[in-house]
Amino acid sequence: VNLSTNELRQTFLKYxxxxxxxxxxxxxxxxxxxxxxxxxxxxxxFSINITSFLCSFSPHKQVTTIQPCIRTGGxxxxxxxxxxxxxxxxxxxxxxxxxxxxxxxxxAIHLAWNFLTDELQIPANRLRxxxxxxxxxxxxxxxxxxxLSDDQIILNDxxxxxxxxxxxxxxxxxxTEIFWNLDRQDISPNHPDQWMELWNxxxxxxxxxxxxxxxxxxxxxxxxxxxxxxxxxxQNKQDxxxxxxxxxxxxxxxxxxNNNSTPTKKFEFNQExxxxxxxxxxxxxxxxxxxxxxxxxxxxxxxGYVLRRIIRRAIRSAYQIxxxxxxxxxxxxxVEQSIGKIYSELVDNKTKILQxxxxxxxxxxxxxxxxxxxxxxxxxxxxxxxxxxxxxFKLYDTYGFPIDLTxxxxxxxxxxxxxxxxxKLISEAKLRSKTGSNIESPMDPNExxxxxxxxQSLDNDKVFNTFKGYVxx
Ligand code: ATP
Ligand code: MG
Ligand code: MG
Ligand code: MG
Numbered sequence: 188v189n190l191s192t193n194e195l196r197q198t199f200l201k202y203x204x205x206x207x208x209x210x211x212x213x214x215x216x217x218x219x220x221x222x223x224x225x226x227x228x229x230x231x232x233f234s235i236n237i238t239s240f241l242c243s244f245s246p247h248k249q250v251t252t253i254q255p256c257i258r259t260g261g262x263x264x265x266x267x268x269x270x271x272x273x274x275x276x277x278x279x280x281x282x283x284x285x286x287x288x289x290x291x292x293x294x295a296i297h298l299a300w301n302f303l304t305d306e307l308q309i310p311a312n313r314l315r316x317x318x319x320x321x322x323x324x325x326x327x328x329x330x331x332x333x334x335l336s337d338d339q340i341i342l343n344d345x346x347x348x349x350x351x352x353x354x355x356x357x358x359x360x361x362x363t364e365i366f367w368n369l370d371r372q373d374i375s376p377n378h379p380d381q382w383m384e385l386w387n388x389x390x391x392x393x394x395x396x397x398x399x400x401x402x403x404x405x406x407x408x409x410x411x412x413x414x415x416x417x418x419x420x421x422q423n424k425q426d427x428x429x430x431x432x433x434x435x436x437x438x439x440x441x442x443x444x445n446n447n448s449t450p451t452k453k454f455e456f457n458q459e460x461x462x463x464x465x466x467x468x469x470x471x472x473x474x475x476x477x478x479x480x481x482x483x484x485x486x487x488x489x490x491g492y493v494l495r496r497i498i499r500r501a502i503r504s505a506y507q508i509x510x511x512x513x514x515x516x517x518x519x520x521x522v523e524q525s526i527g528k529i530y531s532e533l534v535d536n537k538t539k540i541l542q543x544x545x546x547x548x549x550x551x552x553x554x555x556x557x558x559x560x561x562x563x564x565x566x567x568x569x570x571x572x573x574x575x576x577x578x579x580f581k582l583y584d585t586y587g588f589p590i591d592l593t594x595x596x597x598x599x600x601x602x603x604x605x606x607x608x609x610x611k612l613i614s615e616a617k618l619r620s621k622t623g624s625n626i627e628s629p630m631d632p633n634e635x636x637x638x639x640x641x642x643q644s645l646d647n648d649k650v651f652n653t654f655k656g657y658v659x660x
Contacts, residue, residue: 195418252283270463437466440518554587
């Protein structure tokens with residue numbers, strides 16, 4: 188069956204509703220009371236709330252959601268992957284089903300498998316799964332109940348198939364993942380890129396604290412599948428960016444650039460690179476719009492700096508392919524058209540989004556033009572492989588180039604720089620500056636090791652009210 192992305196959203200939720208799951212609205216992209224992570228990066232953060240606080244009170248022990256997720260830092264940073272792999276986005280939607288001490292591994296696996304192979308009619312012989320080698324139980328379900336052949340079951344170690352929340356305290360357990368064979372002709376059949384991870388099914392029956400892992404009294408299930416990846420399977424594409432909702436945006440951007448009556452200079456001529464830039468713009472405009480809709484504004488610290496880095500990367504991609512200043516503002520209506528019906532916050536905050544994009548484009552575009560000239564001169568001159576830290580610092584401090592952006596531009600030219608030296612210059616500048624507070628660490632401000640998901644309180648009023656009712660009963 189060929190389904191649109193939006194038909195897939197509905198099909199997924201209806202399937203799990205039919206199987207006695209309660210459909211809940213998505214949670215906020217920005218965890219309100221948890222300072223340890225910047226953005227919601229999985230449907231899990233939601234489920235853990237429920238597991239910890241509400242599960243014992245709630246008669247609804249089976250839930251399904253579609254959770255928008257942002258992966259731009261910390262344990263999950265896919266910023267640099269965008270456009271380079273066919274399957275990573277900064278913003279994606281995670282289809283999830285959750286069981287709070289309600290069903291077992293076998294049921295979780297059957298639900299997922301039947302959804303893919305019965306409901307969606309995906310050919311089973313193009314799927315394979317991964318299992319933790321010690322997890323005999325899960326292996327037996329795939330082998331004896333689902334009847335997969337041995338070569339469809341890949342045994343892995345704990346790095347791949349044991350899910351934890353990183354270094355912090357919280358639930359954990361084995362997981363099993365379902366992969367799709369892309370059947371690409373351009374690489375060998377055994378190449379790892381033939382396989383795209385579709386669905387991660389986590390069995391949370393243990394608890395990790397500072398120094399050990401103990402058993403929980405019951406098993407909870409927590410699954411996540413990327414909507415955009417599933418859409419690529421159903422629409423017979425090998426690249427997420429070729430699916431309907433992304434193509435709508437990318438085609439629109441191409442039209443905007445080609446129909447520009449006052450063409451600007453183009454700096455990229457390699458077709459593969461040009462396509463990469465289109466993908467980056469389409470991806471980043473989606474995540475930037477959603478973040479602004481959530482109340483984030485560009486700044487030099489915290490979440491605001493992540494947003495700024497996303498927008499500036501997109502502006503730079505636009506610049507490379509010869510778009511005139513202001514492309515992002517013109518691109519927003521395409522996002523609104525494609526996902527505004529699902530995420531009404533985009534429509535409700537339209538004025539704000541356009542205003543923020545415009546301000547950022549106005550302030551960065553000319554700096555980018557000037558900075559790129561400086562960069563080019565210095566790259567041509569630069570003797571060995573390293574650009575001088577002073578130039579990198581100047582681009583950062585005077586022209587607003589995020590350090591990671593400079594790193595990417597340089598790497599395209601086979602160059603790099605000494606980050607320690609650059610950081611030294613930045614902290615010196617910080618000391619000199621009386622208002623040093625606006626100069627922050629330029630690297631990844633989302634680098635937090637201590638994730639405290641389970642303390643994250645419910646951030647969606649509707650979700651909360653749904654459960655509050657049961658708690659009070
Ligand atoms: P990958 O190995 O491909 O990076 P992952 O193991 O990091 O994926 P999980 O944390 O297991 O991903 O998340 C569950 C599912 O969410 C994945 O199986 C995949 O379908 C989807 N997913 C994860 N990261 C992204 C992303 N950046 N863009 C789109 N979908 C994603
Ligand atoms: Mg990943
Ligand atoms: Mg993976
Ligand atoms: Mg995974």
